[in-house]
Amino acid sequence: MDFNLIKGLAKPADTKIVLLVLDGLGGASSEKDGFTELETAHTPHLDEIAGQSLCGLHQPIGAGITPGSGPAHLALFGYDPVKYHVGRGVLAALGVDFDLQAADVAARGNFCTLDNGGVVQDRRAGRISSEKNQELLNLLDDIELPGAEVFLRVVKEYRFLLVLRGENLSEAVGGTDPQGVGKKPRDPEPLAPEAEHTAGLVARFVEQVRSKLADQHPANMVLLRGFSQRPDWPQMPEVCRLKAAGIASYPMYLGLAKLVGMEVLKAGENLADPFQVLEEAWADFDFFFVHLKPMDSAGEDGDFDRKVKLIEQADALVPRLFRLDPDVVIITGDHSTPAKLAYHSWHPVPVLLWSRHCRPDRVDRFGERALINGGLGPRFPAVDLMPLALANARRLEKFGA
Amino acid sequence: MDFNLIKGLAKPADTKIVLLVLDGLGGASSEKDGFTELETAHTPHLDEIAGQSLCGLHQPIGAGITPGSGPAHLALFGYDPVKYHVGRGVLAALGVDFDLQAADVAARGNFCTLDNGGVVQDRRAGRISSEKNQELLNLLDDIELPGAEVFLRVVKEYRFLLVLRGENLSEAVGGTDPQGVGKKPRDPEPLAPEAEHTAGLVARFVEQVRSKLADQHPANMVLLRGFSQRPDWPQMPEVCRLKAAGIASYPMYLGLAKLVGMEVLKAGENLADPFQVLEEAWADFDFFFVHLKPMDSAGEDGDFDRKVKLIEQADALVPRLFRLDPDVVIITGDHSTPAKLAYHSWHPVPVLLWSRHCRPDRVDRFGERALINGGLGPRFPAVDLMPLALANARRLEKFGA
Numbered sequence: 001m002d003f004n005l006i007k008g009l010a011k012p013a014d015t016k017i018v019l020l021v022l023d024g025l026g027g028a029s030s031e032k033d034g035f036t037e038l039e040t041a042h043t044p045h046l047d048e049i050a051g052q053s054l055c056g057l058h059q060p061i062g063a064g065i066t067p068g069s070g071p072a073h074l075a076l077f078g079y080d081p082v083k084y085h086v087g088r089g090v091l092a093a094l095g096v097d098f099d100l101q102a103a104d105v106a107a108r109g110n111f112c113t114l115d116n117g118g119v120v121q122d123r124r125a126g127r128i129s130s131e132k133n134q135e136l137l138n139l140l141d142d143i144e145l146p147g148a149e150v151f152l153r154v155v156k157e158y159r160f161l162l163v164l165r166g167e168n169l170s171e172a173v174g175g176t177d178p179q180g181v182g183k184k185p186r187d188p189e190p191l192a193p194e195a196e197h198t199a200g201l202v203a204r205f206v207e208q209v210r211s212k213l214a215d216q217h218p219a220n221m222v223l224l225r226g227f228s229q230r231p232d233w234p235q236m237p238e239v240c241r242l243k244a245a246g247i248a249s250y251p252m253y254l255g256l257a258k259l260v261g262m263e264v265l266k267a268g269e270n271l272a273d274p275f276q277v278l279e280e281a282w283a284d285f286d287f288f289f290v291h292l293k294p295m296d297s298a299g300e301d302g303d304f305d306r307k308v309k310l311i312e313q314a315d316a317l318v319p320r321l322f323r324l325d326p327d328v329v330i331i332t333g334d335h336s337t338p339a340k341l342a343y344h345s346w347h348p349v350p351v352l353l354w355s356r357h358c359r360p361d362r363v364d365r366f367g368e369r370a371l372i373n374g375g376l377g378p379r380f381p382a383v384d385l386m387p388l389a390l391a392n393a394r395r396l397e398k399f400g401a
Numbered sequence: 402m403d404f405n406l407i408k409g410l411a412k413p414a415d416t417k418i419v420l421l422v423l424d425g426l427g428g429a430s431s432e433k434d435g436f437t438e439l440e441t442a443h444t445p446h447l448d449e450i451a452g453q454s455l456c457g458l459h460q461p462i463g464a465g466i467t468p469g470s471g472p473a474h475l476a477l478f479g480y481d482p483v484k485y486h487v488g489r490g491v492l493a494a495l496g497v498d499f500d501l502q503a504a505d506v507a508a509r510g511n512f513c514t515l516d517n518g519g520v521v522q523d524r525r526a527g528r529i530s531s532e533k534n535q536e537l538l539n540l541l542d543d544i545e546l547p548g549a550e551v552f553l554r555v556v557k558e559y560r561f562l563l564v565l566r567g568e569n570l571s572e573a574v575g576g577t578d579p580q581g582v583g584k585k586p587r588d589p590e591p592l593a594p595e596a597e598h599t600a601g602l603v604a605r606f607v608e609q610v611r612s613k614l615a616d617q618h619p620a621n622m623v624l625l626r627g628f629s630q631r632p633d634w635p636q637m638p639e640v641c642r643l644k645a646a647g648i649a650s651y652p653m654y655l656g657l658a659k660l661v662g663m664e665v666l667k668a669g670e671n672l673a674d675p676f677q678v679l680e681e682a683w684a685d686f687d688f689f690f691v692h693l694k695p696m697d698s699a700g701e702d703g704d705f706d707r708k709v710k711l712i713e714q715a716d717a718l719v720p721r722l723f724r725l726d727p728d729v730v731i732i733t734g735d736h737s738t739p740a741k742l743a744y745h746s747w748h749p750v751p752v753l754l755w756s757r758h759c760r761p762d763r764v765d766r767f768g769e770r771a772l773i774n775g776g777l778g779p780r781f782p783a784v785d786l787m788p789l790a791l792a793n794a795r796r797l798e799k800f801g802a
Binding site (some may be wrong): 001002005009032188360361373374376380387389392 | 493769
């Protein structure tokens with residue numbers, strides 16, 4: 001959305017908006033009968049609401065682009081994900097709930113295997129376990145750098161987070177990952193004059209790691225990339241004049257919500273848990289981002305049937321949301337994760353937007369092919385959803401006279 | 402539209418284009434049966450033409466944005482309404498047919514009520530009548546400013562137009578309207594160094610008003626905003642190589658047509674009057690913007706049935722237009738004005754584009770839901786209409802070899 005335009009038009013109102021995200025909702029046609037996961041699922045509640053809604057399919061980033069979770073959610077929150085870029089380091093920090101300060105520099109780290117000649121043999125060090133990762137980080141615990149604190153956190157398996165905290169740090173440092181085997185790790189290069197100090201610190205860090213891990217196997221070195229600082233973006237609640245809450249069980253999604261200015265409310269890991277948090281917080285906010293994770297995990301596991309079942313369980317929870325008497329409800333995914341591909345994909349993502357003022361279309365089934373004929377269109381930009389939510393909540397003034 | 406691109410491709414041709422605007426045409430689903438005003442109306446002629454046309458729904462400004470009449474019409478004329486902004490002062494001048502000169506600065510004024518402490522009690526002075534407005538303007542008639550002429554015109558009720566004419570005037574002056582009650586009017590601030598002279602003149606004007614209206618009630622002060630000068634824009638007839646006429650009964654729409662370079666032809670206030678003007682001027686122009694106002698007024702009054710009836714009356718006039726043997730006809734609204742909301746709205750606006758070369762879609766009913774499946778799409782940018790009209794009129798060369 002155009003932040004200047006929306007900020008100039010947004011006004012407070014006594015209305016509540018819910019953005020319910022079923023992570024990885026979109027699917028692809030199964031080879032069995034050609035139906036997607038959502039088309040296969042029995043979803044009486046979603047179908048009924050679709051019949052009273054404005055429907056369609058959104059593209060999170062653009063034609064053919066498969067989004068990561070970060071950019072996909074930013075698009076739902078109204079941020080052009082190509083312009084508002086979150087570095088991998090920052091995403092890693094969000095994912096482990098690290099309290100990143102404004103001046104910190106974060107990087108995503110991989111343990112890797114070097115051969116005797118110092119050449120990368122395996123960029124993932126045989127995919128060591130998270131437990132092994134923690135053991136190795138313990139060995140690095142006493143690394144000291146002049147004028148900067150070092151924080152290290154396990155992310156998952158061979159992946160970890162590095163954070164430097166100190167004065168005059170810059171994110172403009174090139175990664176050390178050569179992005180392929182058979183090459184030596186790169187030296188951390190300053191990408192701008194003001195980054196020389198930081199690049200020097202990273203070089204010292206890397207050299208100490210090299211000596212401390214020399215006898216380890218397979219993880220005898222680290223590769224670093226995605227040096228980044230917490231971005232200083234327009235804050236969605238301020239732009240839209242909303243009190244906004246993000247409700248999720250995974251730190252990464254809470255972190256993304258926090259990045260755009262929402263208050264965050266941690267939910268338990270059961271599918272229904274975010275709904276309980278929503279009910280308890282209902283009086284206190286105008287906007288709720290509610291995140292349900294497991295359909296994405298099922299898609300990533302290539303488990304079509306489990307994804308179908310989870311969508312059916314989510315469908316059964318939808319009436320609980322409507323009993324709160326919301327003014328605007330958007331139900332969608334952040335991206336598609338077809339079980340057939342066992343991975344995120346570029347396929348447009350199912351959406352319904354319900355409000356008393358939405359002017360429903362003729363779609364009466366919440367499934368990919370039915371949604372193509374919806375009033376939102378078959379491939380509309382995900383960033384359009386926030387302004388539409390605000391309009392339907394009567395929270396935007398007229399533009400011009 | 403991209404003015405450079407279109408200007409490079411536009412060529413003259415012996416073809417005629419009509420853009421028929423039914424102001425506020427789009428509606429919202431009634432609570433009775435879910436049909437909109439247009440869906441409820443019996444429109445045999447529009448339906449028949451829709452069956453031979455390219456159909457769809459346009460967004461005047463963008464997703465969720467409710468347009469004012471100014472920007473909505475500019476979009477239909479091919480001007481990106483966020484980039485080509487018309488100030489409220491200029492719009493007010495257009496609306497009362499004031500002959501604004503290039504160097505004039507116009508502002509929109511409100512009579513308001515101040516309490517004894519000089520704080521705004523009512524930003525609209527109890528919505529005084531237009532007659533009272535004229536009486537008060539008469540009291541201000543002898544205000545003199547050094548080096549600038551002052552013009553004052555009634556707009557409607559509590560609203561008036563102020564125009565300053567002189568040397569070295571600038572539009573970069575902040576409004577005096579505090580945009581809420583319980584606050585004092587603001588001082589007119591220069592928003593750029595070159596505006597100090599103008600801001601000083603406005604301050605002197607405001608002080609004289611204060612003393613001249615001191616004994617009046619409820620209108621004892623004025624609030625000014627939207628200081629603006631006539632914009633110097635690319636002229637549509639020149640860009641598109643068309644001789645263009647604007648036909649309307651309301652000065653505001655004639656003014657907008659004039660702003661983009663059309664010749665203007667005033668019509669009477671009956672629904673059929675613009676058609677008579679069109680017939681009389683048919684030989685003299687290539688492009689006709691024909692504006693019918695009353696469906697918008699019915700929508701603003703919340704009168705669903707009157708809006709339905711007016712749409713049916715407009716439908717009956719459509720054959721008269723086709724008897725002229727036009728080459729391209731676009732029938733649309735500038736924005737939606739659902740009777741249900743009694744106000745302009747963000748809902749996409751019905752469009753049909755008829756020509757012998759349009760490659761019709763399968764839509765055979767001119768109603769919001771049927772149009773979703775049209776070839777123009779359910780939410781296409783209104784600025785696309787002008788280039789499509791030119792193409793269908795065979796007035797654009799091939800781009801590139």
